[in-house]
Amino acid sequence: MSTAQAPAETDTDSARIDGPPAASLIAAGIGAVTLGLFITLAEASTGIKDFLQWNDRVGPLSGKTILAVIAYFGSFLILGLAWRGKTFALRPILIAAGVLVLLGLLFTFPPIFQAFASE
C-alpha cells in the first residue's frame, strides 16, 4: 500500500545571512532612522529646520531626504565592503534592522514627531 506523503523538506534554511545582504538590511534601517531623526529634529528646532532647507522650493524636506539617502547608500557601501565574505547569525541582524526600521516608521508618523514641535 502506498501512502501519499508530502515531499521531504529540501530547504537548507540556514539561520545565517551573508555579509552584503546583512549590510543592505542594516542600511535600510539606518536610512529609515536617519530620516525619522531629521524630521523630528527639524520639528524641534527652527535652526535645524533652516539648516535642512537646502533648496528653497522644496524646503526642509530637501535636506532631510538627501541626508537619509546618503545614510542609506553610504552605510550600504561601507558595511557591504566591510562584511564581504563574512556570514552572520540571522537573528541579531534581524533584531537590529527591525528596531531601526521601527524607529524610522515611528518618527515619520506626524503625531509622534509633531509632539517635539518647538513653541
Added chain:
Amino acid sequence: MDLSNRETWGLIHGLLLGSFFLLAFAGGLAELYGLRTRWETDEGLVGSVRRLTIGFWAMAIAAWLTVITGTWIVYPWYREALAGEGAAGCAGAQIPIPGKCSPKDFLVSNVSGDTESWHEFGMEWKEHIAWLAPMFATTAAFIVAYYGVKLAKQGRIRRLTITLFVLAFSVAAVAGILGALITKVAPVK
C-alpha cells in the same frame, strides 16, 4: 480635454510611476512566495529568479523615480506660499487657485471647511514615509539578486525578503492613498 504642465507631472508621479510600483507588487509577491525547490523544477526556478530580479529592480527604480519626481517637481508647486497675509488669496476659494492660492495655502486656510489636517497629518505623513519605500524595495531587490536561485532553498531569507517587500508596498500604499485623497481635496493645477 487639456492637461497643464503641473497636472502632467502629477500624473507621471502618481499614476504612472507610483501606480506601477503598487500594481507590480502582487506579481512580485506571488513569484517570490512560490520560489521553492519543492514547487518548481530547476529550469522553472531559473526563470522565476530572472523575472524576480528584473521585476524587483524595476520596482525599486520606479519607487526612486516616484519620490524624486514627487519631492523635487510636484511638491514645490503644492507648498508655494502664494496666499499672503491671512490667506487673502484663498478667500472664497472652493479649490486652490493657480498663482493665488496653492494647495497647501488652501488646506491650511480652512476656507472651504476643516481642511487643515489634510496638510498637518496627511501631507506631513505622505511626504516623509514615501521615502522609505525605495530604500526597502532596493534592499529587497539586492537580496533577490544576491541569493538568486539559492533563495529557493533559504526559507528564512525568502520570508525575510517577503516581509521587506510587503513593508515597501505598505509605506508606498500609505503615501499613494494619502496623495490621491489630498489631490481630490486640493489638486495641483
